[in-house]
Amino acid sequence: MVHIAWLGKKSPFCGNVTYGLTITEALRRRGHGISFIHFDTPTGFPLRRDDHEPEQHPDQGPVYPVGSAEAPEVALPYLVKSQVYTIPSPGAQRELRESLERLRPDLVHASLTLSPLDFLLPDLCQQLGLPLVATFHPAFDASLRNLSAGTQQLTYQLYAPSLARFDRVIVFSELQAEVLARLGVKRSRLAVIPNGVDPQQWAPAGQEPPDSGVAAELAALRHRFAGRRVFLYMGRIATEKNVEALLRAWRLVQPQGCVLVVVGDGPLRPSLQQAIGAEDQVIWWGYEPERARRLALLQLAEVFLLPSLVEGLSLALLEAMASGTACVATDAGADGEVLEGGAGIVISTQGVTTQLRTLLPVLRDQPVLTAELGRRARARVLERYTLTRNIDALEQLYAELVPTVTVAA
Structure with missing residues (x-):
């Protein structure tokens, strides 16, 4: 088994x-040790700018200050934290070093x-003699077809020299x-490991675990939306998600019934x-913290719509497909790669409103088509x-970097 110091985020939700949270929990279930290091406000530090924001993720666990004997969870102080970026406090680097020296992970x-x-x-990590793995999340559009894609390309250019030094x-x-390879990161250091979801937890109606509470949530939603067919967007409401284009198409079509x-929530929601306005055909649900209710919404929905300008590999899309x-x-x-070959409908990031204006009436009038697309989506997942x-791929990667450590078969 491997002892992993996982440096990541627990809030705000993204x-x-x-x-x-998903990967570390799965690794723990396989017997690996996880020391979760993330940005929070340790005991004794002054309040940060977003300390009065409500917690947005229900799975937030206990937080321990650096040096606490109870860790494996470590909180690093920060100045600013958002869904997109984090600015650490000046002493965060020193505290990270001290926590790694104390925890002594394998990687x-x-x-x-x-x-x-x-x-x-x-x-x-080189100074401490620790192998270093990164998961690089920033969304992208390889074709550079829009302003958001160009901005994300700058992020890739900024990070590439540093990523080239990760193991x-x-x-x-x-x-x-x-x-990344075009930007100078050696191909031998790049590992393509797609996001994954648990198809037993994210499943069509009637196939989820019987004690999950999803059936009751689905019954309540069916009562609420009785007589209406549900189309669903689930995710951040921000520029790169292009929700405005979806809303324009919806207003133009106004699909009856x-x-x-x-x-979701985000800076553009207000x-x-x-x-x-208060249109009856658009329901602003807001952020939904309960997994059972999110799954019930996906099960109820006839179509899941993701009009993003840039993406990595959307977990919300995979959850919808698995459902x-x-x-x-x-x-x-x-995302296009995930849906290609008939597992869904792929549209261009250019002219999203025009394409959806054509598609929405077809999806409204062809329930047999949407049912078949849903079946194919789950099969693809x-x-x-x-x-x-x-997790199998992650374990293999860890074994390459820590060859003296045995991973689960």
Whole structure:
């Protein structure tokens, strides 16, 4: 078994948080030791700018200050923390070093948080003699077709020289690996390990664990939306997610008997909600912390829509696919790769409103088509994107870096 010092995020809620909590829990179930190091406000430190924000993730565990004998969980102080980036306090690097010296892990796995500390990790781990693995999350559009994609490309250019010094860099698709390879990261150091979901937890109606509480949630949702067919967006409401294009298409089509449910929160929600107003065909659900209710929403939905301008590999998309929901997504990041070959409908990041304006009436009028797309989506997840496959690949990578340590078969 391997003792892993996992450097990542636990709040505010975002894909990086979901990834870190899911992967570390799966590794623990296989017997590996996890010391979770993340940015929070340790005891004795002054309040930070976002300390009064409500906690957005229900799985947040106890937090211990650096040096506590109870750790394996360590809190590093920060100045600013958001869904996109983190600015650590001046003493965070020293405290990270002290925690690694105390914990003495076999390796460090950094789920990179877009923080200045990311660039210091190669030198720190080299000095401590620790193998260093990164998971590189920033979304991308390899074709550079829009402004958001250009901004993300700058992030890749900024990180590439540092990533070239990591022992391994995990990315989610071959396209993402090609982007980094063109920027100078050796292909031998890049490991393509796609995101994965548990298809037993994320499953069509009636196939989820009987004690999960999902059936009761689904019954309540069916009562609430009786007589209306649900189209669903679930994710952050931010510029790169391009929710505005989806809303424009919905207003132009106004599909009769259908409702668009927008699940999530983000900086653009107030302005978009004000622009749309209190339309009966659009439900602003807000952030949903309960996994059982999120799954019930996916099971109820006829179509899951993801109009992003840039992506990595969307966990929300994989969860929708595993739940048997028909999916429509742009070809940003690896999402098009996930749906290609009939597992869903792939549209371009250019002209999203125009394409959805054409597709929405077809999806409304062809329930047999959406049912078949949902069946194919789940089959694709079972074939390529399970959490088990992800953890198997991670264990193999760890074994290459720590050959004296035995990993689970």
